[in-house]
Amino acid sequence: MKGKGNNEAPVGVPTSDQKEMSTESKPQTANIKLKLEDLNWDHSFVRELPGDPLNDVVSREVLHACYSKVSPSAEVENPQLVAWSESVAEILDLDPKEKEQVQVSKTSTPKTLLFTLLSAVQYGLPPSDQNEMSTESKPETANIKLKLEDLNWDHSFVRELPADPLNDVVSREVLHACYSRVSPSAEVENPQLVAWSESVAEILDLDPKEFERPDFPLLFSGASPLKGGLSYAQCYGGHQFGVWADQLGDGRAITLGEIINSKSQRWELQLKGAGKTPYSRFADGLAVLRSSIREFLCSEAMHSLGIPTTRALCLVMTGKLVSRDMFYDGNPKDEPGAIVCRVAQSFLRFGSFQIHAKRGKEDLDIVRTLADYTIKHHFPHIENMSKSDGLSFSTGEGNSDVVDLTSNKYAAWLVEVAERTAFLIARWQGVGFTHGVLNTDNMSVLGLTIDYGPFGFLDAFDPSFTPNTTDIPGRRYCFAEQPDIGSWNIGQFALALSTAQLIDKKELNYAMERYGSKFMDEYQGIMTKKLGLPRYNKELIGELLNNMAVDKVDYTNFFRLLSNIKADSDVPDEKLLVPLKAALLDIGRERKEAWTSWVKRYRSELSASGVLDEERKASMNSVNPKYILRNYLCQSAIDMAEQGDFEEVRRLLKVMEKPYDEQPGMEKYARLPPAWAYRPVTNSNMSIFGEFGIFKRIQELAVKITNQSSIVEMTVARRCGGNGGCWVSGDGCSRCFVGLTIGDDVAWLVEVAERTAFLIARWQGVGFTHGVLNTDNMSVLGLTIDYGPFGFLDAFDPSFTPNTTDIPGRRYCFAEQPDIGSWNIGQFALALSTAQLIDKKELNYAMERYGTKFMDEYQGIMTKKLALPRYNKELIGELLNNMAVDKVDYTNFFRLLSNIRSDSDVPDEKLLVPLKAALLDIGRERKEAWTSWVKRYRSELSASGVPDEERKASMNSVNPKYILRNYLCQSAIDMAEQGDFEEVRRLLKVMEKPYDEQPGMEKYARLPPAWAYRPVSKKANNLCLAAPPGTTPSQPNIRNSKVW
Known part of the structure; x- marks a missing residue:
C-alpha cells in the first residue's frame, strides 16, 4: 500500500538499522556505553497487558492472559561465551567491554565546542544573515x-x-x-x-x-x-x-x-x-x-x-x-x-571528496588538494587558528584522548561541517521540511540545503512522512529519520577524510559526537522558542507532538495558532481550546479531554515564565511561519505556468519572501490543503528521531490503536482497471475499494500485511527459506523470527525445503512462501474480524494489498538483481527456468552475472565464459539455451545505456557474495562442539559484510562440497516459480489468496 495507513520503516531500512527500530524508544544521548547493571529497563508488556496469575512452569492452558512470569532455569556449569555481536550491543547502549566483565571507567562529558574564531560561522548567525554571510566577507x-x-x-x-x-x-x-x-x-x-x-x-x-x-x-x-x-x-x-x-x-x-x-x-x-x-x-x-x-x-x-x-x-x-x-x-x-x-x-558536496577517497592511490592527493581549496576559500578562519584559541578538547581521562583542533585544520574543518549540518537539519525539523533524497551527493559541505527534488513540508503531522515515492518502502529519508541520516552522511564524509589520512579515528569520533550535541542543542532551542517557553520541557513538548500525531494536526497552522493561548486570563475548561479550533478539527470527546489537559499544563508554564502575552505572541510568530510552500500551492502555480501564465509563480514567490508576516489579503496561501492535495497519514510508530546511536529519540510518537471511534480518513486512490477504471469517486469499486474509509485497526492490518509481503519478497531475493512458516512464527512487525530449520538455496530448486518434516507436502518450500504469507495474513485478519475490529471488505482490502505489495517488491528486487532498466517478465522467467533445469547455484550465479559486459563484441562461443564457475557440467543443448538467454540479456543491458562498471557495482550491492550456507554452519558447529569457537566468530565477521569482496575470505563463498549438497526435487519445475499455467517462472503464484 503506498501511503495508505502504512508505516514501513522497519522493513525497508538497511538491515543494520532494522532491528534498532523501536516502537517505544526513549531519548538517546551521545555514544552511550553502559554496564549491564545500568541498562534502562522499561517493562511495558508486563505493565500494560494481563498476566497469568500462576507463577509456575507446569504445562497447562493459560487463560485470559498475554504472558506468564517465569525465570530461566537451565542448569549450567562453567558457562563460556561462544560469540557476540558488537552491533547489537551498540543498539542496547551496552559497552562491548562488558563481554569481558571488565569495569568501564566513565569518561567525563566532553566540553561544548567553543570556536572563539567562528563568530562568522553560518550556523551561529541569526536566520536573516545566514545565506548572505560569506566566509570571505569584508567591509560593506x-x-x-x-x-x-x-x-x-x-x-x-x-x-x-x-x-x-x-x-x-x-x-x-x-x-x-x-x-x-x-x-x-x-x-x-x-x-x-x-x-x-x-x-x-x-x-x-x-x-x-x-x-x-x-x-x-x-x-x-x-x-x-x-x-x-x-x-x-x-x-x-x-x-x-x-x-x-x-x-x-x-x-x-x-x-x-x-x-x-x-x-x-x-x-x-x-x-x-x-x-x-x-x-x-x-x-x-x-x-x-x-x-x-x-x-x-x-x-x-x-x-x-x-x-x-x-x-x-x-x-x-x-x-x-x-x-x-x-x-x-x-x-x-x-x-x-x-x-x-x-x-x-x-x-561542493560530501560526494566531491568521497569519489576520490573511494578511488584511492593518486586520487587521495586530490582529497587533500580539494580540502585545502575549500578551507582556503570558504573556511579561511580555520587557516588562521592558533594554540591561543583554546580548541583542545578531552574525549576521555588521559592525555592521549585530547583532540587538539588547532594542530589539524582538517579535523577542525570536519567538526565545523558536522555542526553546520546539525544546525541545518535541526532547522528543517523546526519548520517541518523533509528533503526527500538525503544521499551524500546531496549534502553541502557549507551546511546548505541543496538539490530540491521531491521535497515537501509537513501538512498533517506525520513523523514517517516522506515526499519521495521511491523512499516509501523503507522511509529511509522520512521526516523523523533526517537527523540520523545527517549523522550517517557525516560519518561517510569523515571516512573519506580518514581514508586520505587527513584525520585520525579519535578526531572522527569527536566530530560525530559534536554533530549529535549540536543537533540536540539546536532542536531543543527551536522547540522551546516555538512554544514560547522559558526553558526546554521534554515532557510537555513530547506530549504535544504525540497529540499532534494522533489527531493528524496541521504542523504549521497549529504552532501559529498556539501563540493565541493566553496565560494571564481565567478561562473555563470548555473554552481552553477555542484559540486552537481551526487546527483541532473533528476530534471526539476523549481527544478534547487530552488536549484540554495539555493546554492547562502549557498555560501553567507560560504563567510561571512571567512574559506578557503580547510579547510572547510576537516572539512565537517570529519562529512559527504562517506561510510555507505547501505542495498544492506549488502544483497550482505549475498548472498555470504550463498554460503560459506565470503570475501565480511570481505571486507565490512574493508571499514566501515574508513567511512570518500576516500579509493581509494573502490568507488563502495559509489555508489547509484541499481534499485532493492531502497526503494520507501513516499509522506511524516512528518518533521524531531515529536510532543511529548518537542521541536518543526525544519522545515516542507512536499512534496507538484505540477504539472504533478513532478513525483515520483514508481514501484509496488507485486505478484498478475495472468498472470503468475508477479513481476516487462513486460509492466504491469492488476491485479497487475506491471510497473505502478505514479505521485504525484495519490501517494497522494493512501495514502488517505489507510489511509481511515486503519481508517475504526480500527472502525470495536472497534465496532464503524459513522452513516453518506457522502463524506463531510470523512477526506483526514484519521481522524474520524463530530461526529453526532454515536454509539458503544452493542449487536452485523452487521446491527446496530445509525442514525434513515438510518434505512430503513441501508446504513451506521456497516457492510456496509468498502463498503461505498470504494465508497467514488471512488467519491474522480473521482474528481481528472475530473481535469485530474489521469488517469483510476491510479484510479483503488488506489481502489485496499483500498481493500487490509482494509483486511490487519482488519485481523490483529481481529487476535490481539483473540491473535491468525495467522489469522484464519473460527474460527473468526464462532465466529462472534455466537455473532450475541446470541446478545452478542461486547466490554465485547472480554474483557472477555482473561480469557480463554489454559494451564489447563477444563471439557466441565466449558468451558464457563469465558464468563458467556457475554453469557446471551442462551439455551442448543446454549451452545453446544459455547462450540464447545471455544474448537477449546483453541486448537489454546495451539498450539501458548504463556503463558496465556502474552496473556491476549496482548489482554487487544487491547480490551477496557470502550467505550462511548450511555446510559453513555445520563446520562451525563441529569445531564449537570440540571447544573451538573461533570459526563461529570468524563466520559472524564474514557475514557482517555479505556484499563486500573481503580478500582472504573467498573460501566462504565457495560452492558446497559434495557431502553437503541437498538433492534437487523432481518437482522443481512444477512449483510456484514455473507456474501457474500461461505465466513465466518469474511470477509467484499466490494461488490461495483472494488476490489471485
Missing part, C-alpha cells in the same frame, strides 16, 4: 548595481583544481579530476523569463533592470554565453539510499563560473537543466518546468524562513518540450523545458 561598500557584462568573475575552482583532460560530453568515468569543461547545450526556442529574485540579484551586485533585457532569457538558458564566464560540471560520487553509487557528478547542472561581489563574497552561478555533461549517464541533461518551478520557489522560501540554502536567481522556460515519465509508469509525456539559475558560495 556602497550599493553597487552592475550590468551583466561588468560582473567580477574569478574562476578559482577551475584555476586551482585538477581538470578532466577531455572536452566532450560523452558519458564516461572521469578520473583524477574535480571537473570537466563543458558548455550549456539545451535547445531553446523563444525562451521566456518566468520569475526572478531581486534579493539574489542584490547579492551579486546585479542591477534589477538587467532582468528586463531582451537577451536575458538567452543568457540564462545558456543559449548565449555570459561575458567572463567559464563553464564546467563538477565530478562527485555518493551514497544513494545507503549504497555507494560511485561516480555521479553534475549530470544536468553546469556552473557558469564564480563572481566576487563588492563585499568580497564569492558566489557560484549554475544552470540546472542546461544540457548533457560527461556525468549525464543515460539522461538528457535537461529539466522540465514542473521541477524547476519547485526548486526556484523552495530555494527562496527556505532562505526567507531563515534556513541555510542555495539560492535561485531566475527561472527561464526554454520553449522546447522535454519527455518525462512523471509517475514512472511507462507512460512518458512531453512537458515544457526550463532552466533555473542556482546561486551558492559553493556547490
